[in-house]
Amino acid sequence: MLEQIINWFPEWARPFIMPMLTIAIVLQVNLGVCSYLILLERKLSAWMQDRIGPNRVGPWGLLQPVADMLKLLLKEDVIPGHVNKFLYVLAPGISVFTTMLAFAVVPFGPVPRNLSATDGQFPYIIAPGVDLGLVFIFAVTSLAVYGIILGGWASNNKYSALGAMRASAQVVSYEIPLGMSVVGLALLTGSMSIEKILLHQADAGILGWNIWFQPLACVIFFAAAMAEAQRLPFDLSECEQELVGGWHTEYSAMKWGLFFLGEYTHVITISFLTSILFFGGWHFPWIAEPDSQYLGSTLVKVLVLLTKSFAFIIVIQMLRWTIPRFRFDQLMGLAWKVLIPLATLNVVCVMIVKQFHLNEWWLLPMSAALFLGAGLIGTQSSRPFARRTSEPVAEAHGHHAHAH
């Protein structure tokens, strides 16, 4: 059916039809899902804090996102005086644009093999066949820091600028463990294409999911991605319980909303990536195998992937009220002293296994040993610190002396 629609268009326009359709669907679904994720987040927060949460608009508060959207759109859009107007307006745009662009290489269903742009098969991915999908995602998300830094600077407010400095230092630092953590996957699969990593796991069955071979990489990836998205426990740029706000202090109405749209899109992308890279994507034993051809199997595969991703979104939102926030030096220490060395050692483990043709299952005990070793070193080395903090007066005095 889709092929007939495509053939109805002139020849030169045909390659554009499928991508346009996919982009439109992804964009619409993403916007809708984002607004309901905000409701879900508020409800979850309420339940975890023994409150009821939003319940006034519509049954069980289900129309709350509509009300929120209307409020954001109709609110007075204040642009403070003395701001650099062009960059001030540009910053939220960059924030949304980069996170949306990253989704271009994330498959959201079973990508057909031998896909072409004009044969009428629905691709289930905006940009099929990108050989370096993972690197593309890191390249695009590394541009997201411009939204932060420009937003903070253009506001012409010292607190915004300081917030932007902290946030961008955090985002730039956590890019490194994020990139390092998936190198092992690329080595195991022999490809950096997200579709190929997914198919590799689907062909191998549930015992071939990457989580069995790279559990440590999964933890590092998840933590670093949360820090990139500035979700709790890494939301130092925001600290919404005790500070005014970070680099978006001066933003209001929909421009503020765009920053949050960017954040939620980022959360969705993280959840999709975690479930695709480590948990087999649309594969699930018996009901969604690569060779299952029953009626509606494609739909089932899409639903499996969506369910997995939804589970990760729930985990991210529950972590919000579970783990306390890091201090800024702890945040930087976590990236540079813990995650980066661990990710490097993890890559070395994969290289050893590949070089000596060992069984891939060796990676599971290796990852566990690395994790336990890091935990042991961490607890041992933090003991002197605990002793130091128990004598706060002497410590403060010491710093005072140094300053002079």
Place this chain on the structure above:
Amino acid sequence: MDWSKENELLVIPLLLGCFAVWWLMPSAKKRPRIVGVLAGLAACIMIQGMLLPQAGDYIRSVLFFVFAAAAVISAGLMITDRNPVYSALWFALVTLSVCGLFLLNAAPFLSAATIIVYAGAIIVTFLFVIMLAQQAGTATSYDQQPIQPLMATVVGFILLGVLLFTLQEWGAIDGTSTNEHAEPRQFIAVPAEIQPNPLSQAPHDNPHEIGSLRVLGRSLFGDYLFAVEIAGTVLLIATIGAIAIAPRRAQGTL
């Protein structure tokens, strides 16, 4: 005389471009910008015959023109803008446009790595420094004028001229690596057909694999092993040096 006649296509646009950039540089006296813009346009139009790719696929040509024009215009704006913050942002745009050209030339890894390293980290560091030095909205004359506009422009264009001249010679000698139907005074920035590096030792069994990660890895750690190792060593030394220079916490600077 013979040499200058042969290379006038190269020399005249370079001189024009040099004049255009010098004219557009911010200075104490207000100059009409249109003169510089017109000179720059004339230079681009004169040199385009040597740089344009062969007409191919229309999507490809459109993309090439978009990226190339964006790169040249942002590069011009980057060195002529009065505000250092805008200069850094134009620099980011130059990097992105050039990465687009890399992508068109079947070098996706180079393109992605350049975005991550340059646009994602180095220019962000520039922005850090500039933004810490000056707040938005404060009208300071600090850092708004180049110190030696003439020297900088001339030296920059001499470098560009030498590069173009070498490329021209190289394109004429080694026709296989750029384009089979290369005309004498033309070099092709974008080959119409992607071909493997003729000097490479790495196997190219499958023409579709050119530019893929596998072939890139073979090439980097086969053909260019020593260069890669030396670059790695230099980076390691630089890292150790940076750590050695950085002030200790005990010295009270942090």
